[in-house]
Amino acid sequence: MRPLxxxxFRRLAKRLGIKVEELKDVEKVSIVLSDKxxxxxxxxxxVMTVSGNTIYQxxxxEIKExxxxxxxxxxxxxxxxIQLVAEQAGVSLEEAKMALMETKGDLAKAIMLLTSRKAQLSQ
Known part of the structure; x- marks a missing residue:
């Protein structure tokens, strides 16, 4: 098949009922993903319109990520x-606060984290 x-392409698209329009002066297209x-x-x-659906090509x-x-x-x-975690884990208030921040406020995880760290240090 030879290239069109x-x-x-415009003639063929018109015969098939596809409306094609070129956007002028486009400076930038951004595709936003969750991480980039x-x-x-x-x-x-x-811009192509086919059976009521719009397709952008x-x-x-130049591509930048x-x-x-x-x-x-x-x-x-x-x-x-902070007080509860400090008492349960047997650590200072500052250590308890840091552990709570590290575990995003999860009390049980903070206590487990601190007790496991204490156990590792005592070995």
Whole structure:
């Protein structure tokens, strides 16, 4: 099968009921993923409408991948939680607070973490 010129493609698409329109002056297309953003600089973008569905075709351009920063979660830890973990694990309030921050406020995990660390240090 020989390649179609843009003109032949438009004619064929029109016969098949496909509406094709080229977007002019596109500067950037961004694809946002959970861990990164893919940016396509100065691409050629076509919009096709087929049976009521819209299809965007992005071709060419310089590609840049940018890692997304993970949002920092603010964890509110009460003084009672710090006191409880410190008493149960037999550590200072500061160590208990650090363990709670490390375990994102999970009391049981913080106590287990501290007791396992204490056991490793005593060996």
């Amino acid at each position: 010129s843009p003109r032949e 953003v893919i940016e396509i600089i100065n691409p050629s973008v076509s 992005v071709v060419g351009g 940018v890692e997304r920063e993970k949002p920092v979660e603010e964890i509110e830890i009460s003084e009672e939680d």
